[in-house]
Amino acid sequence: MTQYQTVTSTETSLRDGTIKLHGPEAFEGMRKAGRLAAEILDALVPFVQVGVTTGEIDDLVREMTIAGGAVPATLGYRGYAHSCCVSINHVVCHGIPGDKQLKDGDIVNIDVTPLLDGWHGDSSRMYLVGDVPLKARRLVDVTYECLMLGIEQVKPGARLGDIGAAIQRHAESQRYGVVREFCGHGLGRLFHDAPEVVHAARAGTGPELRPGMFFTIEPMINLGKAPVKMLDDGWTAVTRDRSLSAQFEHSIGVTETGCEVFTLSPKGLDRPPY
Ligand code: MF3
Ligand code: CO
Ligand code: CO
Secondary structure, eight states, X not given: OOOEEEOOSSSOOOOSSOEEEOOHHHHHHHHHHHHHHHHHHHHHGGGOOTTOBHHHHHHHHHHXXXXXXXXXXXXXXXXXXXXXXXXXXXXXXXXXXXXXXXXXXOXXXXXXOEEETTEEXXXXXXXXXXXXXXXXXXXXXXXXXXXXXXXXXXXXXXXXXXXXXXXXXXXXXXXXXXXXXXXXXXXXXXXXXXXXXXXXXXXXXXXBOOTTOEEEEXXXXXXXXXXXXXXXXXXXXXXXXXXXXXXXXXXXXXXXXXXXXTTOOTTSOSSSOO
């Protein structure tokens, strides 16, 4: 049975499986953390070009996160030693920054998580490098639509499964594969908390959405089949069939009437081309 717990903005958060219900001060904290995540993703736009290395992108993210008064939540997280994830082409998620250079035609996901005043803002977007083939651009477009269709489902009384159902329906209508191995997640004081937000589900199933819930929606959609494979580094997930994969992520809060998206771009750069 799903357990909900009303929490104050200052109490210690435990990963105890309960779904936290937050008040106005927590919304204010998430608004600030989410805005910083969005500003970082906005500021990266001019740098995501042919020849830049994923490590250089990581350096920029770290500097901007710290300049914004936050720390990258990924730095030291379960042994992860970087400030963001950079996932290129067939990399589904958790691409590790390093020496690899971006090249013409790449599609790239950059995922940032500033931890600001104890609140996590978690967001990712796709970037198009140079001349991207139409098939890849369509995958990116449809993946963005999947995220927004999922968000449209969010209101009190809806079920968590409604989100995954909307995403799966749209992705599979294009014969794309919806990744099952990774999910959205509750967040707030914690980076990864209950509930798991699956991106393929049956409508009307799962926990009821209630005002004050915070979670991410972050569909990973593959041009080919859905299964993923882990690389030996223990982090990088790639499509098993080596097909392209795209992802967008927003952090949201359930309100009395619908939801608030904490990670919207102040510059309107939510969806490429930028
Ligand atoms: N930001 C990712 C998410 O959306 C998590 C990255 S964890 C890391 O949940 F350790 F790989 F960075
Ligand atoms: Co996330
Ligand atoms: Co993320």
